[in-house]
Amino acid sequence: MKGSVRFENVTKRFGEVVALKPLSLDIAPGTLCTLLGPSGCGKTTTLRLIAGLESASEGRILIGGQDVTHLSATYRRVSMVFQSYALFPHMTVLENVGYGLAVKGTPKAEVRDRAEAGLDLVGLKGFGARLPSELSGGQQQRVAVARAIVLEPEVLLLDEPLSNLDAKLRRHVREEIRQIQQRLGLTAVYVTHDQEEAMAVSDRIIVMKNAEIAQEGTPEDLYDRPASAFIADFIGDANVIPVEVAKAGPEAEIRLLDRTYALPLAWPATGPAQLVLRPHQLRLSRDAGDGMLPAEVSYAAWLGNSVQYTLTTPAGSLFAIASPQSEGFRKGDSLHVAFRATDARLVPAASGR
The missing domain is CATH 2.40.50.140 (Nucleic acid-binding proteins)
Structure with a gap:
């Protein structure tokens, strides 16, 4: 089950605050699953638990069938694309894409080859010598995606990846992300509060409300067969x-x-x-x-x-x-x-x- 993600009654507390109520979910390998919901619903906490940036208060987390509940982010085969892109302004595009590989001690020639292949994959071949400031917002986002996928993760995590883009560019970049995910057969977990974005890219959507799952299913399931007025109004x-x-x-x-x-x-x-x-x-x-x-x-x-x-x-x-x-x-x-x-x-x- 390489690339699968499983939560078994996972809870997250910050002191007295319950950020995530007991949650169980299964994300199949090679699918793009979106965590959708309003601010404060628990979707970003769930993503950070998968990444290892937060630790579970209770329950088990499995990635690819391996129990990673107590593993730090360093030892999990996941890569994350952040909302802010988090590109190093003083590094070239090629250096940014290869940074994670270089930190892991990958030989320089291999870092360069894999970074160039990553840029080619996201449609930025020939942009390696530029600085991030010389790119548009959409191009910077694609660099962030390339940097994540060259690490060959089991799971690609995307946290509100398009929120800094205008509406037209957002539509274009989300199509590119979806095509890359399908072409590589990556398991991806995508966080957004934008229901149109979720409908456009997802194999499966998990709608969250008040730190728990309100309903999950395909985009068609949620749109045509809402389980509550909240789902009906939130999905379209x-x-x-x-x-x-x-x-x-x-x-x-x-x-x-x-x-x-x-x-x-x-x-x-x-x-x-x-x-x-x-x-x-x-x-x-x-x-x-x-x-x-x-x-x-x-x-x-x-x-x-x-x-x-x-x-x-x-x-x-x-x-x-x-x-x-x-x-x-x-x-x-x-x-x-x-x-x-x-x-x-x-x-x-x-x-x-």
């Missing part, structure tokens, strides 16, 4: 509407205001729940129809490839996204909102309701 935009389940079983029947909807999905019990609808799943029309909700446009924004609407309805404020080729609406327009039963998802009611 979502409209979360309180409803009453009138009929449970293999097919559910819900009441929303004075309307009843039959949904082709299983639900365990009657009572309060929440209906999840993605913005692009709302259908907008000037004409009324069965089951449609009346609405008024409170905000409209044309974004080129889409039109976004905020709608005031009896069920609360809804967010809708439509094609720019669809019928246009302006602020103050009255319309009606519908959705397909096959698009609807249910999640448990909010606590305290």
